[in-house]
Amino acid sequence: MADGQIAGDVSALAFSAEIRAKTDHLYPRVAKFIPEGEWRLYAPVIAAINDLKKQRDAVILAHNYMTPEIFHCVGDFMGDSLGLAKKAAATDAKVIVQAGVHFMAETSKILCPEKTVLIPDLKAGCSLAASITGADVRLLKQKYPGAPVVTYVNTTADVKAETDVCCTSSNAVEIVEWAAKEWGSDIVLFLPDQYLARNVAAMTDVKIVTWAGSCEVHERFTADDIREIRAGNPGVVVLAHPECPPEVIAEADFTGSTSGMNHFVKTKQPKNVVLITECSMSDNVAAENPDVSFVRPCNLCPHMKRISLPKILRSLQTMQHEVTIDPEILARARLPIERMLALPLKRQSMYDRQRAPEVLAVEGRA
Ligand code: 13P
Numbered sequence: 048m049a050d051g052q053i054a055g056d057v058s059a060l061a062f063s064a065e066i067r068a069k070t071d072h073l074y075p076r077v078a079k080f081i082p083e084g085e086w087r088l089y090a091p092v093i094a095a096i097n098d099l100k101k102q103r104d105a106v107i108l109a110h111n112y113m114t115p116e117i118f119h120c121v122g123d124f125m126g127d128s129l130g131l132a133k134k135a136a137a138t139d140a141k142v143i144v145q146a147g148v149h150f151m152a153e154t155s156k157i158l159c160p161e162k163t164v165l166i167p168d169l170k171a172g173c174s175l176a177a178s179i180t181g182a183d184v185r186l187l188k189q190k191y192p193g194a195p196v197v198t199y200v201n202t203t204a205d206v207k208a209e210t211d212v213c214c215t216s217s218n219a220v221e222i223v224e225w226a227a228k229e230w231g232s233d234i235v236l237f238l239p240d241q242y243l244a245r246n247v248a249a250m251t252d253v254k255i256v257t258w259a260g261s262c263e264v265h266e267r268f269t270a271d272d273i274r275e276i277r278a279g280n281p282g283v284v285v286l287a288h289p290e291c292p293p294e295v296i297a298e299a300d301f302t303g304s305t306s307g308m309n310h311f312v313k314t315k316q317p318k319n320v321v322l323i324t325e326c327s328m329s330d331n332v333a334a335e336n337p338d339v340s341f342v343r344p345c346n347l348c349p350h351m352k353r354i355s356l357p358k359i360l361r362s363l364q365t366m367q368h369e370v371t372i373d374p375e376i377l378a379r380a381r382l383p384i385e386r387m388l389a390l391p392l393k394r395q396s397m398y399d400r401q402r403a404p405e406v407l408a409v410e411g412r413a
């Protein structure tokens with residue numbers, strides 16, 4: 048188990064016949080990645096989490112970037128940011144444990160203010176969410192009066208409170224076009240991911256002003272990486288996340304959100320595939336697609352990787368760390384998320400470049 052995660056109060060948990068009975072049905076889901084000897088360390092923690100979930104009336108929302116033992120063995124709902132937000136809005140459970148990063152937990156809290164929302168590690172942040180503040184957005188609104196503000200859900204509640212409508216990578220193109228029409232503006236402020244902004248700009252006539260934010264995981268991929276992968280793996284199908292720079296997207300066969308990539312693999316069953324995104328994604332998709340082989344260059348998200356089984360268990364034991372948001376900010380941040388969720392979008396955004404990926408301006412702090 049990585050980084051000495053079985054420590055403190057979980058070290059007393061031992062593998063036993065009872066634990067085996069509770070967890071044996073889960074092992075086949077992760078057997079490809081976890082050797083049997085190691086499973087004996089994971090299984091007691093998994094059993095304890097699943098028992099405690101019932102006692103606490105809790106659900107675990109697990110993002111696609113969670114490690115396989117979290118994703119396949121304790122997650123109740125798994126998916127991309129949009130899917131998890133929808134699940135948060137719909138659940139009857141009293142407690143939500145967010146197996147993901149802080150902005151996702153905030154989104155759950157905004158949608159379910161009456162519920163207890165827990166994040167197992169408060170430091171699980173996101174370079175995009177950290178790149179912009181509510182004050183930055185207020186200045187941009189003064190500079191571009193009348194332009195609707197579309198922000199990626201990878202933002203803090205403060206930023207969402209200044210937003211007209213949120214989006215995720217699975218609906219960004221449609222939301223930008225909807226906002227431009229609804230506000231009668233040919234300019235849209237699309238914040239804070241400059242690469243996602245460019246990839247959206249390649250799909251629409253709307254003029255986009257963006258922000259100098261980026262995902263520290265996806266910005267590291269290069270077009271040369273993709274060419275090398277193709278050279279070493281003839282016939283490989285390349286799927287990329289739209290937080291990658293446009294030159295990477297130009298080299299890919301398909302671009303979509305984490306769930307978009309998952310759906311592509313499930314429905315098309317390519318023989319050999321590479322997912323240009325965070326490392327755990329390939330493990331999670333591979334577990335459900337045994338006939339597909341995966342080339343696995345990837346970049347780790349240090350924030351997502353802060354969430355571990357022992358931390359999830361501790362979170363349920365101690366009911367920490369509870370996510371709280373100032374009620375006035377929460378009320379204002381709710382509207383743009385609800386607007387996004389209410390839009391009847393029929394399909395995932397496509398990023399098969401229709402024009403140059405050019406934005407009107409990339410703003411940033413002076
Ligand atoms: P998705 O909306 O595609 O799940 O992406 C969230 C994220 O943080 C990707 O880096």
Ligand code: SF4
Binds near residue numbers: 348349
């Ligand atoms: Fe943020 Fe990138 Fe990590 Fe997603 S992968 S949480 S966008 S830093």
